[in-house]
Each structure stands twice: as structure tokens, then as C-alpha cells.
Amino acid sequence: EDKVVQSPLSLVVHEGDTVTLNCSYEVTNFRSLLWYKQEKKAPTFLFMLTSSGIEKKSGRLSSILDKKELFSILNITATQTGDSAIYLCAVGPNSGYALNFGKGTSLLVTP
Amino acid sequence: SAVISQKPSRDICQRGTSLTIQCQVDSQVTMMFWYRQQPGQSLTLIATANQGSEATYESGFVIDKFPISRPNLTFSTLTVSNMSPEDSSIYLCSVDRGGYGYTFGSGTRLTVV
Numbered sequence: 001e002d003k004v005v006q007s008p009l010s011l012v013v014h015e016g017d018t019v020t021l022n023c024s025y026e027v028t029n030f031r032s033l034l035w036y037k038q039e040k041k042a043p044t045f046l047f048m049l050t051s052s053g054i055e056k057k058s059g060r061l062s063s064i065l066d067k068k069e070l071f072s073i074l075n076i077t078a079t080q081t082g083d084s085a086i087y088l089c090a091v092g093p094n095s096g097y098a099l100n101f102g103k104g105t106s107l108l109v110t111p
Numbered sequence: 112s113a114v115i116s117q118k119p120s121r122d123i124c125q126r127g128t129s130l131t132i133q134c135q136v137d138s139q140v141t142m143m144f145w146y147r148q149q150p151g152q153s154l155t156l157i158a159t160a161n162q163g164s165e166a167t168y169e170s171g172f173v174i175d176k177f178p179i180s181r182p183n184l185t186f187s188t189l190t191v192s193n194m195s196p197e198d199s200s201i202y203l204c205s206v207d208r209g210g211y212g213y214t215f216g217s218g219t220r221l222t223v224v
Contacts, residue, residue, distance in 0.1 A: 034212050041201050041218025043154075048212040088153065092213065098144040098205070099213055101154045 002027040006089050006102035014110055017079050021105045023089030024071040032092040033065055033072050034099065039085045046074070048092075079109045117204055117216030124194055124223050131190045132219045134204035139184035144213075145177075148201040157202075160187045194223045 007022045025033065032050045036043035047056045049065035049072060056063050060079075065072045076083055086106050090099035116135045124130050134143065142161055146154040157177055158166040166179040181187045191198050204216040 032212075041220060042203060042215045045212045045214070048210070090154075090213075092207075095207065095209070096142050098146075098156045098159055099154075100156075103153045 002091070002100050004089055004091050004100050004102035006087075006105050008105060009103060010106040010108075012108045012110065013079055015079060015081060017109075018075065018077045019079060019107065021074040021076075021087050021089075021107070022071065023073070023102055025089075025091045025100075026070060027091050027093065027100060029093040029097075030067070030091060031094055034090045034092060035063055035072075035074050036088040036090065037085045038088055038104070043088055046087075076107075079107075081109050081111055083107060084109045115204060115206065115214055115216040117219060119219055120217065121220040122222070124221065126195050126223055128194055129190055129192045130194065130221060131188050132202050132204075133188050134186070134216045136185045136206055140206045141184070142207060143181065143187045144205040144207075145179065145187075145189045146203045146205060148203065150199070154203065157189070191221065194221075196223045199223045 003026045005024045013019055032048050034048045035046040047063045052067040060077045063074045086104040088104045089102040092099050114137045118133055144159055145157040147157050148154050156169050157172045158168045158179055160166045160179050160181040162181045162184050176192055178190045199222050202219045205213050207213050
């Protein structure tokens with residue numbers, strides 16, 4: 001059975017801290033790993049990773065994939081209260097198939 | 112990337128009634144996916160809707176409870192039938208945009224009373 005496991009499940013940090021969110025996976029067919037931020041209802045897309053060792057970066061957020069060890073990390077530096085959200089990791093199989101989501105990490109950034 | 116218009120945004124419904132959720136995509140897509148997110152939980156796939164054929168349902172979800180229509184390549188509906196409080200969730204539609212990841216509709220927050 002396919003599994004996507006995120007850790008930690010919840011995290012409370014102070015503004016300015018750096019956080020690392022983890023995602024490990026065991027899936028039969030792997031095409032990509034995706035990170036999403038969910039604040040209200042709809043997840044918003046952050047990164048899609050398909051190749052090992054290539055860091056994707058967007059502002060204070062970055063992510064990298066290790067296909068040998070089957071995990072990915074999402075880093076957020078200099079956190080702000082607006083980063084408070086649920087961060088979802090999902091694995092995408094072959095084209096035409098739905099994403100398989102982890103349980104998410106709930107991040108709270110306090111002033 | 113694709114824009115998906117989903118409605119209604121939210122609704123409060125009486126138990127025993129049905130609600131139909133609509134998703135309109137701004138370009139043609141082969142597959143559309145319907146998810147449910149129960150309070151405090153992650154996203155669970157309900158079914159995959161392929162235009163021109165019956166939807167494929169995941170274990171635990173049945174067509175009588177969650178009928179899906181896919182009349183063309185840009186539109187789909189999900190109906191939540193004979194609702195109970197356990198159906199209170201966020202419902203989301205999604206499409207695969209290839210190299211741009213999967214895009215989600217804005218979501219429908221359903222409360223059943």
C-alpha cells in the first residue's frame with residue numbers, strides 16, 4: 001500500500017526561526033513529489049520535485065528530493081506569521097492518476 | 112496553470128438532503144479528481160472522473176452516495192446524497208497540469224446539520 005508520511009504533525013515556532021518539514025514516501029509508481037500550503041480550503045502549489053538533489057527555491061522557501069532514500073524536505077527560513085498554515089506533501093504517480101497525500105504538518109508561527 | 116472555478120464556496124444543509132458541487136476548468140483536461148477533507152484530516156480521494164466513461168471510485172466511496180457527472184472536458188459535478196453530519200467536510204476538485212503540478216478548485220465547505 002502506498003504511503004506518504006509527514007513529520008512533525010505540528011510545530012510552533014517564533015517569527016524569524018527556520019523550520020524543516022519532512023516527507024517520506026513508499027509508492028509503487030513515482031513521477032513527482034509536490035508540496036502545498038493550505039490556509040483555508042484550497043491547497044496552493046509550492047513546489048514540484050522530480051529529480052534527486054536539485055533544490056527548488058522560492059523566496060524563503062526551498063525544497064529538495066532524495067529519490068534514493070525516498071524523502072523530501074521543505075525549508076522555510078526567517079519565518080513570518082503569514083507562514084502559519086498546514087503544509088501538505090503529496091506524491092504523484094504516473095500521468096492520469098491522483099495525488100496521494102500525507103497527513104500534513106500544521107505550522108504556527110508566533111510573533 | 113489552469114484556473115478552476117468551484118461552487119458553491121460553502122453551504123449548510125439539512126440531513127437527508129443532497130448538494131451538488133460544480134467545477135469548471137478554463138481548459139480541456141482528461142481527468143478530474145474529487146477529494147474530501149474531513150475536519151483535521153488530510154485529503155482523501157473520492158473518485159476520478161474521466162469524460163465519456165463512468166467515474167472510478169476509491170474504496171469506501173460509492174456511486175449512489177457520491178454520483179459524479181463529467182459531460183465534457185471542462186466541467187464536472189459531484190453530488191453528496193442523503194447527507195448526514197459525517198459528510199461535513201471540505202470538498203475539492205483537482206486537475207493534473209503536467210509540469211505545473213496539480214491545481215485545485217477553491218473548495219466547498221459543507222456543514223450538515
